[in-house]
Amino acid sequence: MDNAEEIYNAKLERLEVAAAAKEPDRVPIGINTTYFPAKYAGVSYEDMFHDNNKYIEVMAKFARDFNWDGYNSLRSFESVPLGLALAGYDPDLAIGVAVSSVLAGGASHDILADVYSSNPGRELGKNVESQFVMEKPVMNNDEYDNLIKQPFEFLMKTVIPRAYKNLADLDSPKGVGTLLKMGQELAKFPAFFGEFLGKMKQEAWLPWYLALTPNPLDFIGAWLRDFDTLTLDLYRMPEKVKAACEALTGVLAAVGKLTGAISKSATGSRRVFCPTWYNTYLSPEQYREFHFPYIKRIVNELVEADFTPLLCFQGRMDHLLDTLTELPEGKVILWFDKTDLSKVREVVGDKYCIAGGILSSLLISGTPQQVKDHMKETINKYKPGGGYIVTTEFNGMGDAKIENVKAMTEAVMEYGKY
C-alpha cells in the first residue's frame, strides 16, 4: 500500500473492525495527542494553539512520520456553552459556534474572555498545555429550576454573561461587538477546515475522534457548577441534579449526532467521543443514580443513528465495571485510563472493544526498551480475538519522550499483526 487513499481505507477498516470486537489485520493505534505533534515538530504549544497554519503544519508532519490509525489534537472547549445556548434557535449555527474553539484554536478564547480555560501563551507559559478549570461557578445554588424549565433561555440570559467576560452585558457595544467578532471568526472557519482536511488527507490521516458530546453530569460539573459545588449538590439537592441531567440529555445526544455527522462526512469516522469524568469520584450507587443512566441513553441514541460512541472513562473505573455490559455489544469502544484492563476484559469478555494499556508515566519517565517490553506484553495479552485498540490515557502524551513514542509505534507494527 503506498497511496494515501489505500492507506486511509485500511486504517478506517482496521478501526471499524476492532470497534466491532473483531480481529482486524493488525491491532490499531488511536491516540489523543494533544500538543505532542508541536513538541515533535519543534513548534511551541502557543503557536500550535493560536496559529492555524502552524497547527496544520505540525499535524501533517506528525501524520506523515508516525502514520497511526487515528490521532487528533483538538484544541479547546470554551465556546461550547455559547453554542449550546443557541441549540434551540438554530442547531447548525449552534454546532458551528461550539466547534469553533474545538477545532479553530484560541480565537474564541481571546474574543469571548471565558472563565473556563487557561491557554499556552496567554494565562500559561508558551509550552504549557491548555487546562480547563472554572474560576468559579457560573450557575448559583438556587438556579437549578431555571435550568430545568428553560435550559436554552437560562444558558443565554444567565450563564453566558457570567461565563464570558466580554458578554457580561449583551446589550452593550462591547457585548454586541464581541458577538460580531465571533461571527467574523466563524466565517473563516470553513476555509481553514477545508485546507486542514485537504492537507491531512494527503497524509492518509484519520482522527481518533473528531465528533464529541459530553454527558449531563460532567457538563454541569465542567461548565456550570464546577467540580466541588456539584459534588456538594449531589448530597444537598440530589433531585434537582437529576432533573437537570434529564433536561440536558436530549440536547447533548443531539450534539453527538450533529458533530458525528460532520465527522462522518469530513473524515469517514463514525466515532463520537463521549468523555466521562465524574465516574472516578462517585460511589457505585451515585454512578448509577446521577451519571450512568444519562450516559447510557446518549450512547443508545448514537448507536441507533449508526455512530460508534468512543467512551473515554477517565481516571479509574474499577469499582463500576458491572455497568459496562449494559452498553450495546460490539457497538462501542471502551477506553480506559488507569482502570485495570485485565479486569475489564474479564467482565466484558470478547463482546466489546477495549482501548488502553499504555501509561503516560512510562512514556515520560521510561526508556525505549522499557516501552517496547511493556508494549509487547500488553499487545500479546489483549490482542487475541480482536477488539483491542492501543491507546494512552486521555491527554496523556504531552511530556512524552519522542524516542519512547517512536518505540511504542514500532512495537505496535511489530507485535500487533494478526
Add this chain to the structure above:
Amino acid sequence: MSFEAITNAIKELEEEKVLKLVKEQLDKGEDPIKILDACRKGMTEIGNSSGDTVFLTDLIMAGEIFNEVMEILLPKLVKDSTKSLGKVVIGTVEGDIHNIGKDITINFLKAEGFNVIDLGVDVPPQKFVDAIKEHNPPVVGMSGLLTLSIEPMKKAVEAITSANLRDKVKVIIGGERTDQGVCDYVGADAWVNDAIDGVKIIKKWVGGA
C-alpha cells in the same frame, strides 16, 4: 454519648445533623476541644474507609462539613489550645491549576491536627523553597492532576535540592498520573494516587501513627 452522635453523624455525612449537634453541645457549655475531637474522630474513620465504602465525593462532602464545624468552633477555641501534629507545606505544582486532590488532602490533614501551609495552585519551584525556609516543615506535598505536572514536580524537587534543603524535608507527590516510576524520576520520597493514603503516609512520617 452525644460526642459519639457527632462522630457518627460526620461518618454518615449528615450535614444538618452535625451542625445542629455541635451547636447544641456548645450551648450546653461543653468544651469545644472535645467537640472538635469528636469531629476529628469521624473524619479519621471516614479516611480509614476510603476506597472501600467511602469515595472521593464523600471525602469532599466530609471536608465541607468539617470546615463548617471549624467555622463555628474556631472563635470558641483558645489560641494554641489544640496541639499541632506538625507543619506541612503543600501546593499544586507549576503549570497545573487543579485543586481538588490538594484540598481534600488539606482538609483531612487539618482534621488530623496538622498545621497546613497551602501554597495554592500553579506553584513555581522557588515558592516551595521559600516556604520551606520560612516555615521549616518536615514534609512538603506536591500535587498535580495532569501528566504535564510530572516535569514541574521534578523541577521543584531539584530547586529544593539546590537550596540545600532536601535533607530537611520529606517530599510526597500526589496525583492521578503518579506511580513509582514517576516518584523515582522526580526524586520524591513517596507517591500516592489517593489523598487519604497521602495523609496516612504523612502521619507515619511525623505524626507517630
